[in-house]
Amino acid sequence: MPNYQAPLRDYQFILNELLTIYNRTDLQGFDEIDAELVDAILQGVADFTTEVMLPLNSSGDVEGCQIKDGQVITPKGFKEAYQQYIDNGWATLTSDPKYGGQGLPESVGIFATEMNTSTNMAFAMYPGLTHGAYASIHAHGSQQLKDKYLEKLVTGEWTGTMNLTESHAGTDLALLRTKAVPVGKDTYAISGEKIFISSGDHDLTDNIVHLVLARLPDAPEGVKGISLFVVPKYLINDDGSLGCLNGVEATALEHKMGIHGNSTCVMLFDGAIGELVGQPHQGLRAMFTMMNEARLGVGVQGVGVSEIAYQNALTYAKDRIQGRALSGVKAPDMAADPILVHGDIRRMLMAQKAFNQGARALMGQQALWLDESHRNSSDEAAAKASKLAALFTPIVKGFVTGQGFKACVDAQQVFGGHGYIHEWGMEQFVRDSRIAMIYEGTNGVQALDLVGRKLLSDRGEALSIWSEMVKPFIAEQVSNDKMKSYILPLIDASTDLEKATLFITTNAAKNPDIIGAASMAYMQIFGITSLAWMWARMAVVALEALENGCADRAFYENKLATAQFYMQYWAVQTRSLRKQIESTSQLICELTEADF
Structure with missing residues (x-):
């Protein structure tokens, strides 16, 4: 079995020294946390993930999930581990205290999520998707929906899912066919089939709360006609107890390359009773x-x-x-x-x-x-x-x-x-x-989103905000001789990003297909430059710690050595990626079908 050591010292470095979150008293709730509290929480997560989740990773992969008598059964040990997970309160870390959460910042919770994923990615998806369902209802649901669902989702007593994909409609949600027909006050009958639904059914909890995209009878065509509904596996009585089984079931399990311990289901909604989240036709938002x-x-x-x-x-x-x-x-x-x-x-x-x-x-x-x-x-x-x-x-x-x-x-x-x-x-x-x-x-869609929406649609406003953070940092550090080996590669990478940005914005106006041809390489340039920025910032912190006579010299010296490697191995790759964009984008657009 693989071994794992939670990178707790790295978490401390990022939170305390790089991001200095304990000084952010301008952020609501940050005055309620300190390094001692956060260290204790992350140590507790490290112990749980290493001792409970990691031993189930390989066995869960081999055993996988099964359907028996219409019920999805998770691998041996998952149900007991999940109960320990919620008993320990790990499900509640970053949720609203009003609904039973601990209210910790996402900047703390993100590292608990990393440890969960490192030790057992398939298991971690059950509470991970639940938190997403919580966030959607918390942001867009009525108070009635919040009172009905959030506490059980926050504590992990119930889990949540998201149901978007249909066999004919993946990324292009405008094509989805699932219907929602009004049947009573604020209730709808949901009918349709969804595929690839992670955690769609299982035996970990008594109820599963599905968030489902569907169309109302008067819905306009396209994505503007999509609404979002909350559809529980079991209906909920007025007193909060569980009622009868709703019209939703997992009809099959997908046979996947990996994450076998997570139940990826084909879900059939057959007149299942659901409630609207937010406004009609605003479900995508x-x-x-x-x-x-x-x-x-x-x-x-x-x-x-x-x-x-x-x-x-x-x-x-x-x-x-x-x-x-x-x-x-x-x-x-x-x-x-x-x-x-x-x-x-x-x-x-x-x-x-x-x-x-x-x-x-x-x-x-x-x-x-x-x-x-x-x-x-x-x-x-x-x-x-x-x-x-x-x-x-x-x-x-x-x-x-x-x-x-x-x-x-x-x-x-x-x-x-x-x-x-x-x-x-x-x-x-x-x-x-x-x-x-x-x-x-998919990552190709992410690259299109980066270029099409984040770069072109807002005319680079967000990119300008980030640039105004990077440029002063470079100006401040460029004259520091000890920082030159970290700053100069960041300057080169930033320059490549600027030139690639200019090339795309100039040429996409003449030929929009350039966006798709260049977007993946552009995302790589942006990502490599982003990490170069983070590494240069970490180098500043490490140098200051060494100059101030820190006790843990080996840690900071190691940081600098790794930063040096990143700049000389990773950061230099932006040049070839930029050249690739400039030399092949138009060629990709001009190829005929016969060329393939």
Whole structure:
């Protein structure tokens, strides 16, 4: 079984020293937390995930979920582990205290999510989707709906799902056919079939709350005619007790590449009673509240699985002996040197490490922007944070999951043939992490969103806000000799991003197809530059700590070494990506069908 050590010291560094969240008294509720409290909570999550969730990861993958007598059964141990999860209060961390939550910032909760995902991605999806359903009802539901559902969702007594996809309608939700017919005061009969529904049915809780996109009889065509409904598996009586089974069932389980421990279902709604969330024909807006929560969670999956894969690859590289270093014998008392001496092994491991730590810091920053958008008393500051969070949503979902998957593949490669064998766990990490590039909007769609909506539709307003954060930072640090090896690569990457942006905005006006042709490479440039910004900021913190005579010198020296590697290995890749955009975008558009 793979091993896992929660990166608690890195969490402390990000929260306390990089983001300085304990100084953010301008944000509502932040004055109620301190480092001691947060450290204790994250240590508790680390203990639970390592001791309870991790041992079920491999067995859950092998056993998978099953349907017996119309009921979906989760793998052995999942039900007991889930009960421990909610008994310990881990489901309530970042939810509204009014409904039983602990009210912690997302910038703290995001790292609990990472540990959940690292140790058991399939299990973590059950509470993860529930939190998304909570967020959507909390933001858009009536007070009656909130009173009816939120407390049970917050505590984890009930779980939640999101039901968008139909067999003929995936990303293009304008094509969906599920119908909602009024049958009484504020109630509707929902009929239709949904596919790929994560956590669609299971035996972990007594009730499951489905959020379902459907069309009312008078709905206009396209996405403007979509409404959102809350449809419980069991109807709820006036006193809050569970009533009869609603007209919803899981008719099949999808046979998937990975995340076998999560029940991905085909769901049939046959006149199921549902209630409207928000306004008629405004369902997509309400659902995207859940989707954006989910996209941050998916981005964390990219980091979380990559982290445990890296940890085990590093351990293996230190233990596995094979061949001798090209520069001479390094372990003369052994029959061969550990494979860590070999250059390509070192390259793969450092690429993983530099990505993981940079992406983790970006996740913390993204979560803090979300906190600021909800908790800042200044409307202007909250609006700015909201725009930044929207800008970076396709980066944390699209770029991070893509590179996280590649990092898992590299970790598997370190193991050689053993990486292809189930018992080592690496092939499961590759299979599990692959879905993160697909669901909640494929990474190609994320790239289109970044360029089409975040860059062109708002005329680069959000990008300008971020640029006004990066440029003063560069100006402040460029004259610092100790920072030059971190700042100069950031300048180069930022310049490539600016040139790529100019190329796309100029040429897309003449040919809109350029957007699709260039968007993926552009997202990569943006993502690499974003992490370069985070690494340069972390280098400032590490240098200051060393200059001030910190006790934990090895930690900060390691940070600087990893930052140096990121700048020299990762950041330089923006140049070739920019050249790719400039040289091939038009060619891609001009190819005929016969050319394929």
